[in-house]
Amino acid sequence: MAKVKGYVEVNTDRCKGCNLCVISCPSDTLDLQPREVNDRGYHYAFMKNPDECIGCANCGFVCPEGCITVYRKKVG
Amino acid sequence: MNANDIISPENLVYAKPGLMNDNYMHYCPGCSHGVVHKVIAEVIKEMGLQEKTIGIAPVGCAVFAYNYLDIDWQEAAHGRAPALATAVKRLLPDRMVFTYQGDGDLAAIGTAETIHAANRGENIAIIFINNGIYGMTGGQMAPTTLSNMVTSTSPDGRNVQMMGNPLKILDMLALLDGVCLATRTSVHTAAAVKRTRRMIRLAFENAMAGKGTSIVEVVSTCNAGWKMTPAAANDWMVENMFPVYPIGDLKNI
Ligand SMILES: Cc1ncc(C[n+]2csc(CCOP(=O)(O)OP(=O)(O)O)c2C)c(N)n1
Ligand code: SF4
Ligand code: SF4
Numbered sequence: 001m002a003k004v005k006g007y008v009e010v011n012t013d014r015c016k017g018c019n020l021c022v023i024s025c026p027s028d029t030l031d032l033q034p035r036e037v038n039d040r041g042y043h044y045a046f047m048k049n050p051d052e053c054i055g056c057a058n059c060g061f062v063c064p065e066g067c068i069t070v071y072r073k074k075v076g
Numbered sequence: 077m078n079a080n081d082i083i084s085p086e087n088l089v090y091a092k093p094g095l096m097n098d099n100y101m102h103y104c105p106g107c108s109h110g111v112v113h114k115v116i117a118e119v120i121k122e123m124g125l126q127e128k129t130i131g132i133a134p135v136g137c138a139v140f141a142y143n144y145l146d147i148d149w150q151e152a153a154h155g156r157a158p159a160l161a162t163a164v165k166r167l168l169p170d171r172m173v174f175t176y177q178g179d180g181d182l183a184a185i186g187t188a189e190t191i192h193a194a195n196r197g198e199n200i201a202i203i204f205i206n207n208g209i210y211g212m213t214g215g216q217m218a219p220t221t222l223s224n225m226v227t228s229t230s231p232d233g234r235n236v237q238m239m240g241n242p243l244k245i246l247d248m249l250a251l252l253d254g255v256c257l258a259t260r261t262s263v264h265t266a267a268a269v270k271r272t273r274r275m276i277r278l279a280f281e282n283a284m285a286g287k288g289t290s291i292v293e294v295v296s297t298c299n300a301g302w303k304m305t306p307a308a309a310n311d312w313m314v315e316n317m318f319p320v321y322p323i324g325d326l327k328n329i
Contacts, residue, residue, distance in 0.1 A: 007082040011092075018106030018306045024266060042105070050079070057090035061266035064110025065101060066092030073087045 003076050006055025008047055011067035015044035021059035021068060027052040030059060093117035095126060099143050106306020108296035109138055111263040112205060112272070116176070117145050119277045125284075129172045130164050132157040136178035137212045137298075138205065155186025158193035161200040165283075172284055174201040179220040180210040183245045187219075190245070197254025197288035201279035204246070204291055207298035208317060215301030219243035222320055227301070242320055246293045250326040256282050257290035258326040264297070264310040268323075278328075287329075295321045 008030065015038065022030045022045060031048035038044050045068070047053065055072025095117035103109050120129050126147055133141045135154035142149035152160040157175035165173040182190050182204050193200065209227055210216040217227040217234055222242050224233035234242075250258035257279055261272040272294060279290035295317050299309035 005082055006089075007079050009083070014100065016105035020106055020306050020310070023307050055082075055087075055089055056266075058266040060090030061269040062111065062264070064103065064105075064107055064114075066096050066110070066114050068090065069088070069092070070090040071082045071084070071087040072089045073082045 003074070004054055005073050005075050006053035007050070007071045008053055008059060009069040009071075010045045011065075011069075012038050012044040012046075014065050014067035015042060016040070016065060017042035017044055018064065020062045020064070021045050024058040024062045026056060026058065027054055029053040093121060095121050095146050096144055097146050101144055102140060103137065104300040106297070106299050106309070107137070108207065108263050108294065108298075109205060111269060112176075112203065112294050112296070113141065113144055115263070115269060115273050115276055116174075116203065119273060119280060120145075120147060120172075123172075123277065123280060125172045125280065128170065129174070130168070132161045132164070132173070132175040134175070134177040134181040135212075136181045136210070138176055138178060139212070141176055155181050155184070156189055157181065157186065158189045158198070158200065158202065162193050162196070162198045165198060165200050169199075172201075172280055173199075174203060174280065174283065176203045177205065178211065179204070179206040179208065180218045183219045183243050187245070191249065191252070194249050194289040194291065195252045195254050199283050199286045200289060201276070201283045202289065202291045203276065203279075204293040205296045206293050206317075206321060207296040207301070208242075209298050209301040211298040211301045215298070215303075220245070222316055225316075244321070246291060246321075246326060249291050252289075254288050255291065255327060256288040256329050257292070259291075259328060260293045260295055260321055260323050260326070262295045262313070262318075262323060264313065293321070295323065
């Protein structure tokens with residue numbers, strides 16, 4: 001059966017750590033950095049479980065800063 | 077499969093819209109304004125209107141909207157965006173002219189301009205960000221503030237006997253013959269963002285087709301003014317704002 005794999009790139013300089021992408025994700029892929037911060041002091045988003053991403057782009061749509069780029073590819 | 081097998085242009089499904097530049101936005105983390113800015117940028121690009129669009133920026137948190145979208149803009153005095161939009165559209169009728177206004181701008185100081193522009197059926201689109209509060213100046217009560225809602229100027233909650241009722245200005249605007257589209261949307265989920273995109277596109281099409289005034293009210297959050305996290309503000313909006321400002325079309329002709 002064809003499966004889809006997704007990948008998310010976060011513009012970490014632009015991210016303000018609002019968490020809206022994290023809660024929009026159906027597959028629990030994203031989280032905010034627990035310790036690391038960007039130059040402005042925000043705990044930016046990152047792929048905590050990269051294998052889980054299905055490339056649905058929910059995170060991209062709800063991001064107020066436009067700091068998320070989403071890719072999706074059919075595999076198998 | 078590793079990331080490099082997926083990251084390539086043919087697999088791209090979402091990116092920051094090209095008309096939104098790289099200037100760092102001044103909005104609080106999680107503010108709805110940024111999402112609506114992105115949607116406007118996407119629709120203008122999709123319609124090929126980047127050289128034909130003139131946005132009218134408000135006074136309020138979105139006062140610097142012109143710094144973020146690479147289109148032509150004019151900055152209006154507080155509440156006067158529909159009057160300025162009227163002038164611009166009448167002088168340059170081939171342009172797509174839209175206003176971007178908060179609820180303090182549109183439904184308090186700018187009530188007269190808004191209602192009369194809509195009543196004249198000016199061929200403009202009005203994007204109305206209703207977060208129920210004056211965000212920029214520190215979270216004061218607005219006409220749109222919900223009953224019993226706590227703000228910096230109604231610390232015990234809005235007492236409607238003393239302070240009036242939440243103003244459903246979209247319902248009033250929908251009654252006017254000059255209005256062809258009056259609809260409420262939101263941007264708290266991907267599905268909601270997609271509906272907002274469809275409605276803003278329709279509003280821009282109406283403006284270009286000379287059908288009259290279109291108003292898209294985006295029921296929004298001001299998490300800083302509401303003193304909540306962005307996620308909690310979304311939930312609060314669904315629970316408290318949506319019953320008073322229900323999502324959907326009031327008029328679409
Ligand atoms: C003539 C005038 N009166 C008052 C103000 C102060 N003022 C600035 S923004 C604002 C309210 C903005 O609220 P809203 O339109 O809801 O936008 P938001 O900041 O919530 O996005 C007020 C009263 C002003 N700048 N000019
Ligand atoms: S694209 Fe979808 S699955 Fe992947 S991180 Fe974003 S919300 Fe989660
Ligand atoms: S004060 Fe409210 S409306 Fe203004 S940027 Fe912050 S969250 Fe957005």
